[in-house]
Amino acid sequence: MLDIMNRQKTMIFFGAHPDDETFGIGATLAQYIAAGVKVYYVCATGGEVGTVDPEYMKGFATIADLRSAEMKCAAQVLGLAGVIYLGYRDSGMPGSGDNKHPDSLAIASIDEVASLIVKIIRELKPDVVVTHDAGGGYGHPDHIATHNAVLKAFYAAADPTQYTAAGPVFQPSKLYFLVRPHGFMKVIVKIMPLFGQNPHQAGRNKDIDLTRMLDTNYPVHAVIRLNKQSLQIRNKAAACHASQGGGRPRQGPFRVFQIIEKLRGQRDYFMRHYPPPTNQRPERDLFEGMK
Ligand SMILES: [Zn+2]
Secondary structure (H helix, E strand, O other): OOOOOOOOOOOEEEEEOHHHHHHOOHHHHHHHHHHHOEEEEEEEEOOOOOOOOOOHHHHOOOHHHHHEEEEHHHHHHHHHEEEEEEEEEEEOOOHHHHHOOOOOOHHHOHHHHHHHHHEEEEEEOOOEEEEOOOHHHHHHHHHHHHHHOOOOOOOHOOOOOOOOOOOOOOOEEEEEEEOOHHHHHHHHHHHHHHHHHHHHHOOOOOOOOOOOOOOEEEEEEEOEEEOHHHHHHHHHHHHHHHHHOOOOOOHHHHHHHHHHHHHOOOEEEEEEEOOOOOOOOEEEEEOOOOO
16 A cells, blocks of 8 residues: 655644544554554544543543543554644533633634644654544534644645744645545435434434534545454544443444445545645545655
8 A cells, every 4th residue: 555665654633532533534544554654643632521421430530531541542552653632622512611611622713723733743744634624524613623723734834934933844745634425424314313313413412413514515535445454443442432432332323334334345535635636536545646
């Protein structure tokens, strides 16, 4: 998959919470790590307002402590080269009071968040940068804030007139957004009522509106076919995030889709933002075309 010449290839995934590195993109990260790529996870918040059943809190003073321990476990299983926290507070679901907490990512200035990201990009010099899509997946304010800050920082990192205190400029080769195929989500939302589930109130806490994922039909420019070993690693990492439902069997329509995916082979999908995509066939490798 990769032609590793003199320098080890580097990828950074910028996500909002401890678990986004596993639940969304974990198998892709594991696959690249197995191929010799250095992969870092930059996590914008500590996941402070994730809901946690009391049984998981044993031995931990705060939810952030618990989630940091879960993150450490997942990082080890995935084989990440490092996990870097930006230090913001989880903003909670859309419309929740946590959005307005003074430390929350949702109200942090994009300039401040981008300055931290620029510093990381200039230091780690990633070839490939990946983050959430513009709609934040299902509209989570932290996913949207992370996307916006990464987009700004991606260009600023290469601009010698910006963030001059953040070290010498660096231009990563590619920027991708993790997306879910529109057709796939359309069917999920349609069949959920057949399983007695409301797509507007999905998830463990019934606070995820999956129909938000249909607001925008993001183009797919890269499709990563996931091998069995990467999927196994992802599932093992998911079990680390036990307080967030990782490792438990999936239910309802997601279970049906899991079976369908198993039969046709599993994939992760990406929209390419930089360099601007052309009309060619979807890439099969996020490092495609690179020297
Ligand atoms: Zn998240």
